[in-house]
Amino acid sequence: MHPSYYRYHIFFCTNKRSGGGSCCQQYQAEEMRDYLKKRTKQLDIIGPGKVRVNIAGCMDRCKQGPVLVIYPEAIWYTWKTKADIDEILNTHLLGQQIVTRLQIL
Numbered sequence: 001m002h003p004s005y006y007r008y009h010i011f012f013c014t015n016k017r018s019g020g021g022s023c024c025q026q027y028q029a030e031e032m033r034d035y036l037k038k039r040t041k042q043l044d045i046i047g048p049g050k051v052r053v054n055i056a057g058c059m060d061r062c063k064q065g066p067v068l069v070i071y072p073e074a075i076w077y078t079w080k081t082k083a084d085i086d087e088i089l090n091t092h093l094l095g096q097q098i099v100t101r102l103q104i105l
């Protein structure tokens with residue numbers, strides 16, 4: 001097993017800010033998080049030594065959002081569409097390569 005409990009532990013911001021401030025939920029983050037979780041389940045890559053997708057509150061990168069971060073490597077991504085989520089899934093979680101076009105530093 002990988003030294004970290006999950007090979008990839010994803011924190012997916014779904015924070016909603018009332019009053020019109022920028023937040024990840026403006027991009028249907030909850031729906032996208034559910035989509036990623038569903039896909040990892042379908043692919044049978046969830047669990048210890050594999051992948052875990054957690055909901056996260058605001059991680060204070062709202063202006064670069066919507067955001068998610070993947071540990072233990074601490075790779076941050078922004079995304080806008082379902083295709084972006086698919087690319088992170090296929091390239092990073094399955095292919096173990098960083099999606100540089102979506103990465104934020």
Ligand code: FES
Binds near residue numbers: 013015022058059060
């Ligand atoms: S609302 Fe998602 S990082 Fe702040």
